[in-house]
Each structure stands twice: as structure tokens, then as C-alpha cells.
Amino acid sequence: EAIVLPPYVTMAVRPRPGVWEFVSVNVYELTVEQLNVTEYLKSRERLVDER
Structure with missing residues (x-):
């Protein structure tokens, strides 16, 4: 599963x-950050809120 909210691509x-492991990739800086479940779910909520 992936969430694309520039500049981040967040994946489960x-x-x-x-x-399950959750990571967020900043495609501009080419950095990877490991997320916890709460941070990942917040990313999903931001995606829904932007629609």
C-alpha cells in the first residue's frame, strides 16, 4: 500500500x-524515515482530507 503526498511517498x-513496517520516502531529498502505526495512519487521513 502506498500514499503519495508530494514530496513524500509513504508505504506499508x-x-x-x-x-507490518511503515516507511516514508522524501523523493526530493532521497531520505527514508521509519514510521510508527500512528504516523502512518495520520498520512492516510491527510490523503482523505485532501480529496
Whole structure:
């Protein structure tokens, strides 16, 4: 699952069953930040709010 809100691409990655990891990539700076569940869900809410 991916959320695109420039300059960030935020992704939920499932490396194995029952385990989720959340990362945000700043495509301008080419930096990666690991997120917790709350931060990831806030990104999803921002996407819905922008519609």
C-alpha cells in the first residue's frame, strides 16, 4: 500500500505474515524515515482530507 503526498511517498510493507513496517520516502531529498502505526495512519487521513 502506498500514499503519495508530494514530496513524500509513504508505504506499508509486509515483510512476512503478521508483521507490518511503515516507511516514508522524501523523493526530493532521497531520505527514508521509519514510521510508527500512528504516523502512518495520520498520512492516510491527510490523503482523505485532501480529496
